[in-house]
Amino acid sequence: MEDRVDARILIARPRVPREFYQRRASTVAPALLGLILVHETPEGITAGRIVEAEAYEGPEDRACHAFGGRRTPRTDVMFGPPGYAYVYFTYGMHWLFNVVAGEEGLPHAVLVRSIEPLAGLELMSRRRRGKLPLAEGPARMTQAMGIDGKDNGKDLVSSDLYIVSPPPGLDAPVEYIATERIGVDYSGEWRHMPWRFIEKGSRQ
DNA sequence: TGTCCGATTGGT
DNA sequence: CCAATCGGACAG
Numbered sequence: 001m002e003d004r005v006d007a008r009i010l011i012a013r014p015r016v017p018r019e020f021y022q023r024r025a026s027t028v029a030p031a032l033l034g035l036i037l038v039h040e041t042p043e044g045i046t047a048g049r050i051v052e053a054e055a056y057e058g059p060e061d062r063a064c065h066a067f068g069g070r071r072t073p074r075t076d077v078m079f080g081p082p083g084y085a086y087v088y089f090t091y092g093m094h095w096l097f098n099v100v101a102g103e104e105g106l107p108h109a110v111l112v113r114s115i116e117p118l119a120g121l122e123l124m125s126r127r128r129r130g131k132l133p134l135a136e137g138p139a140r141m142t143q144a145m146g147i148d149g150k151d152n153g154k155d156l157v158s159s160d161l162y163i164v165s166p167p168p169g170l171d172a173p174v175e176y177i178a179t180e181r182i183g184v185d186y187s188g189e190w191r192h193m194p195w196r197f198i199e200k201g202s203r204q
Numbered sequence: 205t206g207t208c209c210g211a212t213t214g215g216t
Numbered sequence: 217c218c219a220a221t222c223g224g225a226c227a228g
Contacts, residue, residue, distance in 0.1 A: 065211080074224060
């Protein structure tokens with residue numbers, strides 16, 4: 001199990017600025033593909049290329065937790081400024097990581113569903129208890145990256161959890177396809193919105 | 205306070 | 217196909 005990129009290269013890359021996130025979620029989601037999610041923790045640094053993401057556009061979007069303007073302790077971060085982490089617990093055992101998008105007051109978010117591990121693979125594997133796939137799927141991704149409730153509300157522009165532009169060699173334009181979102185069958189017409197974006201050939 | 209259910213995963 | 221597992225949302 002070997003890293004593809006030295007973590008030192010990645011943490012030196014420029015972070016994505018606040019304005020990047022200040023657009024509707026369905027615009028931010030595909031733009032995130034190819035960028036690199038980094039998490040610096042006491043156990044070590046892990047990082048991976050974002051290859052799958054989904055947009056949630058509350059309050060109109062029935063699949064969004066903030067549908068209808070629903071503002072609760074859980075959804076509160078989504079109503080704040082963009083560029084913050086919205087991390088929530090579901091199914092009694094999984095943590096899911098989102099990036100808050102849109103103008104402040106507009107509860108948009110992008111769920112990061114899969115990354116391609118680049119650095120800290122040994123730590124990721126340990127956190128995953130040796131199971132594969134390492135970071136494919138929203139809950140596997142957070143487990144591998146050590147993301148959980150303590151990270152909810154973190155500022156991606158200034159904290160230990162952040163997103164950087166890819167280094168030379170990993171910065172080729174990303175080709176992607178858009179499909180319906182996963183696991184939102186309860187959302188009526190909204191289930192059909194093509195707001196799941198995946199890099200071509202990465203998961204299907 | 206009680207009930208229902210989930211932006212998932214892993215095993216049968 | 218189904219169980220795991222528990223906090224959030226909402227009705228009463």
